[in-house]
Amino acid sequence: MIRSNMRIIVCIKQVPDTNEFKIDLETGIMIREGLPCVMNPDDKNALEEALRLKDEYNAEVIALTMGPLQAKDVLKEAMAMGADEVILINDLSFAGSDSLATAAILAAAIERIGHYDMILCGMQAMDGNTGQTGPQLAELLNIPQITYLKELNIIDNTVTATKWTESEKYTFKLNMPVLLTVNNELNDPRIPTMMGVMKAYDEAGEKKIKVWGANDLDIDIEQVGIKGSVTNIYESCLTHINRVSTIIEGEDEKEMAKSLAMKLSELNLI
Secondary structure, three states: HHHHOEEEEEEEOEEEEOOOOOOOOOOOEEEEOOOOOEEOHHHHHHHHHHHHHHHHHHOOOEEEOOOHHHHHHHHHHHHHHHOOEEEOOOHHHHHOOOOHHHHHHHHHHHHHHHOOOOOEHHHHOOOOOOHHHHOOOOHOOOEEEEEEEEEEEEEEEEEEEEEOOOOEEEEEEEEOOOOEEEOOOOOOOOOOOHHHHHHHHHHHHHHEEEEOOOHHOOOHHOOOOOHHOOOOOOOOOOOOOOOEEEOOOOOOHHHHHHHHHEEEEEEEOO
């Protein structure tokens, strides 16, 4: 039996919806101003999994994000999809936080939320691709974690989760609370209903968004933001790749294979 008050927290992030971003060469931090933004794709899969559990077990789903005020947009999207409560962590002192500082801020917010059974996070954010925040959050909260989740079931308040590596399939059974990270192989995120969109994006939906700052959390601001981040960025650059396509022709597969081999030899690739 699943207890009826199961509570799931989903950590989501607003990320730039473009590859044409710029980097502040002095700080190494991405310049986000003026960029179109979306919910991080892996986080949307995490939210979908929480909503699936809500549909199946009547769980409560809380979406949590840290970012500027414009990050309210992804919280409204989360509400439109079906999240019951949404919280934005916003404070100038948090700007520039690396993954560990971000995890510390999220942990403080989760401690304020109180009771929870499960935390779901995207495997990684497409603007940083570190894959560190979820595992670091689990360590700070001192709860078990399973990363790269591919299957999830809950029986008698026990989480049965399966993950794959390049060579093996692993299945774990853990008691809640637990933190899980997921990617886009787990599910297909739902499209919000028209009614859900209307409720999330009207004035009442705006008022449902809770905004917490540094004063609302039990956290040392010296340990977060740029000052409190342990990651040192020595150099940042954008990589530009120019690709040229070549069509290999021939009368049959054997002739095309010969032409390909000659071309690769000319390029000193074989």
